[in-house]
Amino acid sequence: MDKKLPVAILGATGLVGQRLTELLANHPWFEISALAASDNSVGKKYSDAANWHLPSALPDSIRSMIVQPCEPRFDAAMIFSALPSEVAGEIEENFANAGYMVSSNASNHRMDVDVPLVIPEVNSDHLDLIRVQQARRKSAKRGAIICNPNCSTIHLVLALKPLADQFGLKRVMVTTMQALSGAGYPGVAALDTLDNVMPYIKGEEPKLETEPCKLLGKLEDDRIVDAKIRISAACNRVTTRDGHLETVSVELEQKSNLDQIRQSMIQFTSVPQALKLPTAPDHPIIVRDEPDRPQPYLDRDVEKGMASVVGRLRECSVLDYKFVVLGHNTIRGAAGGTLLNAELLVAKNFI
Numbered sequence: 001m002d003k004k005l006p007v008a009i010l011g012a013t014g015l016v017g018q019r020l021t022e023l024l025a026n027h028p029w030f031e032i033s034a035l036a037a038s039d040n041s042v043g044k045k046y047s048d049a050a051n052w053h054l055p056s057a058l059p060d061s062i063r064s065m066i067v068q069p070c071e072p073r074f075d076a077a078m079i080f081s082a083l084p085s086e087v088a089g090e091i092e093e094n095f096a097n098a099g100y101m102v103s104s105n106a107s108n109h110r111m112d113v114d115v116p117l118v119i120p121e122v123n124s125d126h127l128d129l130i131r132v133q134q135a136r137r138k139s140a141k142r143g144a145i146i147c148n149p150n151c152s153t154i155h156l157v158l159a160l161k162p163l164a165d166q167f168g169l170k171r172v173m174v175t176t177m178q179a180l181s182g183a184g185y186p187g188v189a190a191l192d193t194l195d196n197v198m199p200y201i202k203g204e205e206p207k208l209e210t211e212p213c214k215l216l217g218k219l220e221d222d223r224i225v226d227a228k229i230r231i232s233a234a235c236n237r238v239t240t241r242d243g244h245l246e247t248v249s250v251e252l253e254q255k256s257n258l259d260q261i262r263q264s265m266i267q268f269t270s271v272p273q274a275l276k277l278p279t280a281p282d283h284p285i286i287v288r289d290e291p292d293r294p295q296p297y298l299d300r301d302v303e304k305g306m307a308s309v310v311g312r313l314r315e316c317s318v319l320d321y322k323f324v325v326l327g328h329n330t331i332r333g334a335a336g337g338t339l340l341n342a343e344l345l346v347a348k349n350f351i
C-alpha cells in the first residue's frame with residue numbers, strides 16, 4: 001500500500017476506543033484522521049478528554065487532536081465505532097448512508113439480516129452480504145455496516161469453529177466469567193464488585209445463544225441460514241480486570257476422541273493467516289495442557305491479545321466434551337476484532 005488509509009474512531013475516549021487508538025498508532029495500512037465522542041468531549045484535546053486507562057503511553061500522534069462530534073463529515077476510508085448501544089444504532093446508520101464503511105463493536109445491527117456479523121477466521125465469506133446491504137439500502141452508496149460479535153461470543157466461536165467444521169455441533173452449554181472492563185468505564189460500581197460475583201449481565205445471554213448460530217451459518221443467495229445449534233448460556237461478572245473466561249460443554253454430531261478434538265484446535269488456521277493480515281495472530285487458538293490454565297492474568301495477552309486460549313479439554317459426562325476458553329475482551333473481543341475485520345475488508349477490495 002503506497003499511502004495509509006485515513007480512519008476515524010467514534011467513541012474514541014472509551015475503553016474500546018482507547019484500545020483502537022493503541023492498535024492503530026503504528027498500523028501499516030491505516031492512520032487515524034479523526035477522533036469523535038460525546039458532547040462532554042467535543043472540542044477538547046484528546047489527552048484532556050480521554051481518561052487514559054492503558055499501561056502503554058497515549059500515542060503522541062493523537063495527543064493534541066481535537067475530539068469531534070459523531071457526524072459523517074470526516075476524511076476517512078473507514079469508521080471504527082466504539083459507541084454504546086444506546087446511541088450507536090442511528091449514528092452508524094448515518095455514517096453508512098453517507099457512504100462510509102463502518103466497522104462496529106456495538107450490538108445494534110449484529111442480527112440485521114443484511115449486516116455481516118464477522119470473525120475473519122470463521123466466516124469471511126459473509127462479507128458478501130455487504131453487496132446485499134448496499135443494494136437494499138439504496139442510499140448507502142459505497143457505505144455499509146459490518147459488525148463484530150459480542151466479546152464472549154468471539155472467543156466461544158473461535159474455539160467452536162474447528163469442532164463445527166470437523167465433527168458438527170449439536171448442543172453447547174457455556175458459563176462465562178467476564179472481566180470488569182467488559183462493562184466499559186466507569187462500568188460496575190466498586191462496592192458491587194468487591195467480595196462479590198454478579199450472576200447477571202444485562203442482555204448478554206441472548207447474544208451468546210444467538211450470535212454463534214449466525215456466525216456458523218451459511219450464506220445462501222442473499223441471506224444467512226443459521227446453524228442449527230442449541231446453546232444455553234449463563235453469564236457472570238467477576239473482578240478480573242481484562243479477559244473473559246468461559247467453561248464450555250459440547251455435544252457433537254460425529255463422535256470423536258480427545259486427541260482429534262485437541263488437534264483440530266491446534267491446527268486451526270484460516271483466511272486472516274493465509275492473507276497475512278497485519279493484526280492476525282499466527283495461531284488463533286492456543287491449547288494449554290497444564291491442568292490449571294488458561295488463567296486471565298497469565299494468558300489473556302498471548303498473541304497480543306488476538307488469540308483464544310483453550311485448556312482443561314476433557315470428557316463430559318452429560319454432553320460429549322468440555323473445556324475452558326479464555327480471551328481478551330477489549331482486544332480480540334472488541335478493538336482488535338473490528339481492526340481485523342477492517343483489514344479483511346481492504347484485502348477483499350471492499351474499500
Ligand SMILES: NC(=O)c1ccc[n+]([C@@H]2O[C@H](COP(=O)([O-])OP(=O)(O)OC[C@H]3O[C@@H](n4cnc5c(N)ncnc54)[C@H](OP(=O)(O)O)[C@@H]3O)[C@@H](O)[C@H]2O)c1
Nearest residue numbers: 011013014015016037038041082083105106182184185334
Ligand atoms: N468493553 C468491552 O470489553 C467491549 C467488548 C465488546 C464490545 N463492546 C462494545 O463496544 C462499545 C464501547 O464500549 P466501551 O466499553 O468502550 O464503552 P465506554 O468505555 O463507556 O465508552 C463509550 C464511548 O462512547 C462515547 N459516547 C457515549 N455517549 C455518546 C453519545 N451520545 N454520542 C457520542 N459518543 C458517545 C463516550 O464518549 P465520552 O467520553 O465523551 O462520554 C466514549 O467515548 C459498546 O457498544 C460495547 O458494548 C465493549
